[in-house]
Amino acid sequence: MITRRDFLRRAGLTAAAAAIINPFDLFARTMQRKVAGSNNNISGSKKMVLTYFPFEAQLRHVFTIAGSSRTTTPIVLTEITYEGFTGYGEATMPPYLGETQASVIEFLKKVDLSRFSSPFEIQDIMTYVDSVAANNTAAKASVDIALHDLVGKIMGQPWWKIWGFNAANTPNTSFTVGLDTEEVVREKTREASPYKVIKVKLGRDEATDKMMINTIRSVTDTTICVDANQGWKDKHYALEMIEWLNERNVSMIEQPMSKYMLDETAWITERSPLPIIADEACQRLADIPGLKGAYHGINIKLMKCTGMREAREMVSLAKALHMRLMIGCMTETSCAVSAAAQLAPEMEWADLDGNLLIANDLFKGMVIVDGKITLSDKPGIGIEKL
Numbered sequence: 001m002i003t004r005r006d007f008l009r010r011a012g013l014t015a016a017a018a019a020i021i022n023p024f025d026l027f028a029r030t031m032q033r034k035v036a037g038s039n040n041n042i043s044g045s046k047k048m049v050l051t052y053f054p055f056e057a058q059l060r061h062v063f064t065i066a067g068s069s070r071t072t073t074p075i076v077l078t079e080i081t082y083e084g085f086t087g088y089g090e091a092t093m094p095p096y097l098g099e100t101q102a103s104v105i106e107f108l109k110k111v112d113l114s115r116f117s118s119p120f121e122i123q124d125i126m127t128y129v130d131s132v133a134a135n136n137t138a139a140k141a142s143v144d145i146a147l148h149d150l151v152g153k154i155m156g157q158p159w160w161k162i163w164g165f166n167a168a169n170t171p172n173t174s175f176t177v178g179l180d181t182e183e184v185v186r187e188k189t190r191e192a193s194p195y196k197v198i199k200v201k202l203g204r205d206e207a208t209d210k211m212m213i214n215t216i217r218s219v220t221d222t223t224i225c226v227d228a229n230q231g232w233k234d235k236h237y238a239l240e241m242i243e244w245l246n247e248r249n250v251s252m253i254e255q256p257m258s259k260y261m262l263d264e265t266a267w268i269t270e271r272s273p274l275p276i277i278a279d280e281a282c283q284r285l286a287d288i289p290g291l292k293g294a295y296h297g298i299n300i301k302l303m304k305c306t307g308m309r310e311a312r313e314m315v316s317l318a319k320a321l322h323m324r325l326m327i328g329c330m331t332e333t334s335c336a337v338s339a340a341a342q343l344a345p346e347m348e349w350a351d352l353d354g355n356l357l358i359a360n361d362l363f364k365g366m367v368i369v370d371g372k373i374t375l376s377d378k379p380g381i382g383i384e385k386l
C-alpha cells in the first residue's frame with residue numbers, strides 16, 4: 001500500500017528527475033538517494049541530520065560601501081538530510097553585521113534537530129532554532145533555508161508555488177555599482193547594461209554622490225535605485241539630495257539616514273517625491289509596526305530576518321500595513337539568493353545580485369533573463385550543486 005508520505009516522496013523524485021537534464025547526473029543522484037535511504041532503513045532512523053562547513057566567497061571586484069571595502073566574504077554552508085533527501089542552506093556574514101564563521105558554527109553546534117520527527121514541522125523547528133540564542137540571524141537563516149529546500153524537495157514543488165505566488169509577477173533585479181573613481185564607475189555602468197535597474201551606493205559626501213550619479217548618467221538613462229546606507233547626516237540635506245535625484249530617473253531611496261533617526265526619517269518621508277525604504281532599520285518581523293509612517297516600505301533580507309519562514313510573515317504584515325516591499329541580499333551564493341527569489345513575485349523592487357558578485361559560486365539557481373528574476377519549477381529553493 002502506498003502511504004501519503006511515499007506518494008509525496010515519489011512525486012518529489014519525479015519532479016526532481018524531470019528538472020535534471022544530464023542523465024549521468026540523474027543516475028548519480030538516484031543512487032545517492034538509494035544509498036542514503038537504505039542506510040536509514042538499516043538504522044531504523046528517520047531523523048533530520050544537520051551538517052555545516054565554512055566557505056570563503058571570492059569577490060569579482062573590491063566591494064565598497066559607505067563604511068568599508070573588502071575582497072572576500074565568509075560563508076557557512078549547511079545541509080539537512082532526511083530520508084534520502086538533502087536540503088541546502090547558507091549563512092553569509094558581511095563583517096559589519098557582527099556574525100562570523102566561528103559564531104555561526106558555535107550556534108549550529110547547539111541546534112538539535114533530532115528532537116523533531118519531521119521537517120514539515122517548520123513552525124515548531126524555527127521557533128525552537130530562534131530560541132537557541134539571541135541574534136545569530138544568519139546562522140538561523142542557514143537552518144531555515146536548508147529546511148525549506150528539504151521540504152520543497154520532498155513535496156516536489158518550489159516554494160513560490162507552495163506559497164501560491166505568480167512567477168510572472170517577479171520584478172527586475174538591480175545590479176549594484178559601488179562607490180569608485182569616475183573611470184571605474186563608467187566601466188561598471190557599461191557592465192551593468194544587461195540589467196534594467198542600477199543600484200548605487202551613496203552617502204559619502206555631496207561631491208562624490210553627485211559624481212556617481214552624473215557619471216552613470218553620462219553612460220545610460222537606466223532607472224537607478226539609491227542606497228544611502230545611513231550616510232546622510234542632516235534631514236534638510238537628505239531631502240535636497242532626494243529632490244535632485246528625483247530629476248534624474250531615480251525610483252527609490254533606501255535608508256537615507258541612521259536607523260536611529262526615526263523622527264528625521266519620518267520628516268523626509270512626509271515630503272519626499274520618492275519612496276523611502278527601510279533596510280538597516282528593518283531587521284525582523286517585530287520591527288515593521290514601528291516603521292509604519294516613518295518609511296514607505298521595507299527591504300527584507302533572509303540573513304537579517306532568520307530566513308524564509310519569517311520573511312513570508314513580513315510580506316503579509318507589511319502588506320496589511322500598506323507598506324511597500326523590496327527583497328535584498330548580502331554577498332551570497334546562488335543558494336541564499338535563490339531562496340530569497342522565491343518571495344520575489346510579491347516584491348516591488350529586488351536587489352538579488354549577490355551571487356553575480358562571487359567568482360566561486362557553488363550552486364546553479366535563480367537566473368536573470370533580460371534583467372528580470374526568473375523562477376523555475378525546480379523543487380525547494382530551485383538550486384543544483386555545481
Ligand SMILES: [Mg+2]
Nearest residue numbers: 227254255279
Ligand atoms: Mg541597503
